[in-house]
Amino acid sequence: MKRVDDFRLKFGKEEYVPIMIGGMGVDISTADLALEACRLGGIGHISDAMINTVTDRRYNTKYVKDKLKQYKFNVANSDKAVVQFDLEQLANATRLHVEATMARKQGNGMIFINCMEKLTMNGPKETLRVRMNAALDAGIDGITLAAGLHLGSFALIENHPRFHTAKLGIIVSSVRALQLFIKKSARTGRLPDFVVVEGPLAGGHLGFGMDWADFKLEDIVAEVLAWVQKEGYENMPVIPAGGIFTGSDAVKFLEMGAGGVQVATRFTVTKECGLPDDVKQEYFKADEDLIEVNQISPTGYPMRMLKNTPAIGSGIRPNCEAYGYLLDASGNCSYIQAYNKVIEENPNAKKISEIHVYEKTCLCTHMRNFDCWTCGHFTYRLKDTTNRLADGRYQLLTAEHVFKDYQFSTDNQVALPELDEAAV
Numbered sequence: 001m002k003r004v005d006d007f008r009l010k011f012g013k014e015e016y017v018p019i020m021i022g023g024m025g026v027d028i029s030t031a032d033l034a035l036e037a038c039r040l041g042g043i044g045h046i047s048d049a050m051i052n053t054v055t056d057r058r059y060n061t062k063y064v065k066d067k068l069k070q071y072k073f074n075v076a077n078s079d080k081a082v083v084q085f086d087l088e089q090l091a092n093a094t095r096l097h098v099e100a101t102m103a104r105k106q107g108n109g110m111i112f113i114n115c116m117e118k119l120t121m122n123g124p125k126e127t128l129r130v131r132m133n134a135a136l137d138a139g140i141d142g143i144t145l146a147a148g149l150h151l152g153s154f155a156l157i158e159n160h161p162r163f164h165t166a167k168l169g170i171i172v173s174s175v176r177a178l179q180l181f182i183k184k185s186a187r188t189g190r191l192p193d194f195v196v197v198e199g200p201l202a203g204g205h206l207g208f209g210m211d212w213a214d215f216k217l218e219d220i221v222a223e224v225l226a227w228v229q230k231e232g233y234e235n236m237p238v239i240p241a242g243g244i245f246t247g248s249d250a251v252k253f254l255e256m257g258a259g260g261v262q263v264a265t266r267f268t269v270t271k272e273c274g275l276p277d278d279v280k281q282e283y284f285k286a287d288e289d290l291i292e293v294n295q296i297s298p299t300g301y302p303m304r305m306l307k308n309t310p311a312i313g314s315g316i317r318p319n320c321e322a323y324g325y326l327l328d329a330s331g332n333c334s335y336i337q338a339y340n341k342v343i344e345e346n347p348n349a350k351k352i353s354e355i356h357v358y359e360k361t362c363l364c365t366h367m368r369n370f371d372c373w374t375c376g377h378f379t380y381r382l383k384d385t386t387n388r389l390a391d392g393r394y395q396l397l398t399a400e401h402v403f404k405d406y407q408f409s410t411d412n413q414v415a416l417p418e419l420d421e422a423a424v
């Protein structure tokens with residue numbers, strides 16, 4: 001019986017443990033989590049989602065406060081077109097996070113940054129250009145382009161000296177998306193170094209409609225593998241993601257010809273994960289019927305989350321002057337419309353607690369505060385991966401424990417950690 005460790009993720013002559021921990025914004029996949037994957041010989045991701053906010057919290061910058069001060073005059077205005085990001089600050093924030101992470105790197109693995117193109121930031125092309133170039137400047141090993149794949153994104157960094165040496169990959173949910181991307185970026189003379197194929201059971205945003213349940217990761221992966229073979233791209237690792245819960249699940253894909261697997265949900269309950277500890281307990285406690293895919297994300301993509309997430313139905317005022325990561329090129333976000341509609345319908349409401357917006361959510365504010373509990377489909381199995389402690393809480397895991405469980409387990413088994421009553 002094979003184990004994940006019998007396989008290697010190959011980029012040319014380089015070889016890695018074929019386990020990639022997926023990017024989880026906003027700072028849920030922390031530097032600490034990514035560094036553990038790297039130390040153990042695999043690949044970890046930090047995320048550049050709401051990077052200014054993350055650097056404020058981690059490195060004591062004041063980017064959010066400064067931005068709010070600059071645009072305070074616009075808070076009551078629904079038109080957010082003036083609320084622009086300072087591109088130099090954005091570059092500095094990105095460099096700060098990447099440099100600080102890379103300086104702590106140990107082991108033989110790599111650290112990539114997850115770059116979600118749906119963070120349109122009131123200037124989609126320019127902000128994406130700055131984010132990607134700054135991450136390359138600061139020495140990131142690779143970039144994974146996610147959510148809302150911008151077909152021209154390779155062209156935005158084609159003049160960077162590291163364009164041909166850094167690892168660049170994309171996340172797709174269909175063979176068609178991969179075909180389109182490769183066709184559109186052919187002019188840059190560069191193929192993606194890897195492709196993550198994300199199926200409908202993943203956490204975060206889904207690359208499917210509300211008919212997501214009609215799709216199967218195995219089928220999409222088989223289609224992608226067949227196509228890359230046919231086109232002669234067999235050296236481009238295909239990396240399935242979404243619902244791969246045990247080492248044996250991973251082996252099934254590696255035996256099909258996948259280069260590695262991308263996993264995330266099992267790491268949400270590790271001590272290195274950025275979620276607050278009480279939120280990690282919510283993930284442990286969740287039963288299957290508490291997990292839903294809904295349409296409250298202003299990005300327009302379905303998103304999977306726990307039904308008891310505080311973000312659902314919250315009536316918080318749009319916070320675009322401070323954040324504004326989802327503003328489109330014209331300064332719109334669908335939460336602003338949804339919020340204004342509820343305000344008009346409830347003219348006598350005085351307090352936030354009297355206002356409930358169910359149609360959309362203010363994703364920036366709620367992700368920033370860890371109040372949007374996005375999760376993978378199999379979150380309800382997390383309780384079976386650890387010990388229940390005397391006080392009823394669940395024992396937190398370490399990233400090393402979960403990583404090695406994927407790497408070495410067989411027979412669909414999940415290794416429980418040694419009982420530690422203090423690990424919550």
Ligand SMILES: Cc1cc2nc3c(=O)[nH]c(=O)nc-3n(C[C@H](O)[C@H](O)[C@H](O)COP(=O)(O)O)c2cc1C
Pocket residue numbers: 021022023024025026028047049114116146147171198201202203204205241242243244262263264265266268374375376377378
């Ligand atoms: C809490 C959470 C947050 C996530 N955030 C992001 C994100 O910011 N960007 C992204 O591309 N994928 C995101 N994902 C998807 C993961 O990177 C990964 O591809 C997927 O969840 C793997 O499936 P699994 O969770 O079943 O292992 C997120 C997943 C989770 C569980």
